[in-house]
Amino acid sequence: FQRVARSVDNWPGFRTVFSDRTVLFPFSVRGLSPGPAWTINSKYAEFARHGWDVITGISIYPTPQLYIADPTLTKEIMGARARFPKPTSSYALLATFGTNILVTEGDEWKRQRKIAAPAFSEKNNRLVWDETAKVLDDVFQNVWGDRDVVELDNIMDLTVPVTLLVIGVAGFGRRMSWSEDQVAPSGHSMTFKDAMYEVSHHLVLKVLFPDWLLRWGTPAMRHFATAHDELMAYLHEMVVARRAAEVKDERFDLMSNLLDANEDETDSAAKLSDSALIGNVFLFLVAGYETTAHTLAFAFTLLALHQDEQEAFYQNLKSVLPTDREPTYEDFSSLSYSLAVMNETLRLFPPVLAIPKESAEDTAFTLTSHTGETRTLPVPAQTYIALCVASMHRNPRFWPEPDAFRPARFLGAYNRDAFQPFSGGPRGCIGRGFGETEGVAVLTKIVARYKVEVREEPGWEGETFERRKERLLRCGHSLTIFPERAPLVFRRR
Numbered sequence: 089f090q091r092v093a094r095s096v097d098n099w100p101g102f103r104t105v106f107s108d109r110t111v112l113f114p115f116s117v118r119g120l121s122p123g124p125a126w127t128i129n130s131k132y133a134e135f136a137r138h139g140w141d142v143i144t145g146i147s148i149y150p151t152p153q154l155y156i157a158d159p160t161l162t163k164e165i166m167g168a169r170a171r172f173p174k175p176t177s178s179y180a181l182l183a184t185f186g187t188n189i190l191v192t193e194g195d196e197w198k199r200q201r202k203i204a205a206p207a208f209s210e211k212n213n214r215l216v217w218d219e220t221a222k223v224l225d226d227v228f229q230n231v232w233g234d235r236d237v238v239e240l241d242n243i244m245d246l247t248v249p250v251t252l253l254v255i256g257v258a259g260f261g262r263r264m265s266w267s268e269d270q271v272a273p274s275g276h277s278m279t280f281k282d283a284m285y286e287v288s289h290h291l292v293l294k295v296l297f298p299d300w301l302l303r304w305g306t307p308a309m310r311h312f313a314t315a316h317d318e319l320m321a322y323l324h325e326m327v328v329a330r331r332a333a334e335v336k337d338e339r340f341d342l343m344s345n346l347l348d349a350n351e352d353e354t355d356s357a358a359k360l361s362d363s364a365l366i367g368n369v370f371l372f373l374v375a376g377y378e379t380t381a382h383t384l385a386f387a388f389t390l391l392a393l394h395q396d397e398q399e400a401f402y403q404n405l406k407s408v409l410p411t412d413r414e415p416t417y418e419d420f421s422s423l424s425y426s427l428a429v430m431n432e433t434l435r436l437f438p439p440v441l442a443i444p445k446e447s448a449e450d451t452a453f454t455l456t457s458h459t460g461e462t463r464t465l466p467v468p469a470q471t472y473i474a475l476c477v478a479s480m481h482r483n484p485r486f487w488p489e490p491d492a493f494r495p496a497r498f499l500g501a502y503n504r505d506a507f508q509p510f511s512g513g514p515r516g517c518i519g520r521g522f523g524e525t526e527g528v529a530v531l532t533k534i535v536a537r538y539k540v541e542v543r544e545e546p547g548w549e550g551e552t553f554e555r556r557k558e559r560l561l562r563c564g565h566s567l568t569i570f571p572e573r574a575p576l577v578f579r580r581r
């Protein structure tokens with residue numbers, strides 16, 4: 089412990105038994121562990137307390153950890169892939185369906201990214217918009233019908249199914265409707281939607297328990313094991329069906345694009361194996377819906393809490409779409425307010441709280457403290473580095489009133505390096521366009537039609553605004569963070 093602390097020159101930070109990465113101790117207990125979600129729970133406070141935008145973590149791990157909330161250093165590390173590669177073990181649980189672009193590094197990552205990148209094309213973004221619009225029209229007409237007031241026990245009951253339906257069709261060419269997909273098709277014991285939801289929400293079980301225990305354990309474990317098998321079977325079927333299709337009609341969903349790019353690869357050594365194809369398809373599925381579903385859930389909750397901000401957003405939508413015309417993909421560039429609402433939500437609640445990197449070699453950073461002191465921090469090889477975007481997004485040096493919800497701050501100039509919900513550099517999010525297109529389409533179409541409010545519930549009368557905000561925005565944590573329970577009302581305008 090002393091040796092590890094000395095290796096980083098006793099730089100201030102956490103001194104705990106467990107680190108925030110210890111899966112078997114995922115709690116925040118003073119002196120024992122900061123807990124896995126400390127960056128969102130304490131926001132910027134730990135950095136403010138120590139007076140530096142870089143702090144350390146010394147624990148039972150044999151190597152130190154660095155936590156960074158400084159934009160310039162964050163950008164430098166994201167841009168230098170060879171010096172600061174990804175510790176691929178951090179994402180071991182996302183490799184359970186096969187190797188993929190997120191869990192690889194070096195030449196293997198390059199090979200996979202080359203084949204995966206063309207899938208995220210402009211044509212795919214257009215498809216995302218059109219399909220999102222269709223899913224929402226189905227909800228408006230067939231699920232909410234002519235009701236003027238729709239009450240939801242939890243906003244996730246809307247955003248999760250919508251984003252699953254969108255990734256189903258724009259990711260895999262599998263069109264489903266809200267009500268049709270309630271019954272499992274023959275040969276399956278679970279619907280695709282349910283299998284996907286269960287697996288991504290409880291993926292951590294796969295790391296904690298061996299397969300035999302999952303199959304014979306508690307009902308919850310067995311349910312997870314079944315969902316895992318079902319999802320694997322669905323993914324195989326989808327790849328096989330697409331391969332076997334006699335006529336390959338022009339399709340722009342991610343999976344078709346990925347399979348086409350793999351078949352077009354002339355260098356057979358560069359082609360992806362079946363396992364890598366399934367692994368990437370699974371990754372697109374998880375990365376493609378959960379991040380966006382959770383961001384939209386926070387966005388609607390924030391809009392419901394901040395009626396004045398919602399009104400400003402709505403007035404802007406009326407000016408962009410004056411004749412109550414339905415928005416189309418061509419409107420995307422005019423819908424900068426919708427993107428600003430999404431960005432402000434991503435600033436306050438970035439789904440990926442911290443981006444993991446490690447130092448490939450011994451190096452050092454020269455840093456300046458909040459009081460102007462300059463010091464050099466030695467960084468030994470194999471130091472684990474967490475780019476704490478959730479804390480950086482609340483750093484008051486770059487974000488005035490950092491805890492306030494103010495979408496308009498994204499309409500003017502802002503420090504782009506201090507806003508990294510999608511990471512950046514060569515390993516930045518490949519699905520950013522997909523996520524932004526879907527997010528803007530959902531926010532625009534719903535807020536143009538419905539006013540969103542917090543549902544009044546018995547037992548909470550007389551609650552202060554601060555208390556209500558705290559209750560509705562309390563975070564749960566699966567692969568990404570989400571609002572634990574936010575009951576909202578959608579009122580027809």
Ligand code: HEM
Pocket residue numbers: 174189190191201259371372373375376377379380383434438439440443444509510511514515516517518519520522523524
């Ligand atoms: C709000 C939406 C989204 C957010 C905030 C987000 C965030 C991120 C972040 C932070 C990373 C970097 C992770 C790391 O380096 O450890 C990442 C990578 C990735 N994302 Fe996203 N993402 C979003 C939507 C999507 C969507 C819709 C897809 C696909 C349909 C997607 C696919 C991927 C893939 C494949 C990678 C790995 C890229 C690589 O390592 O080369 N993401 N995303």
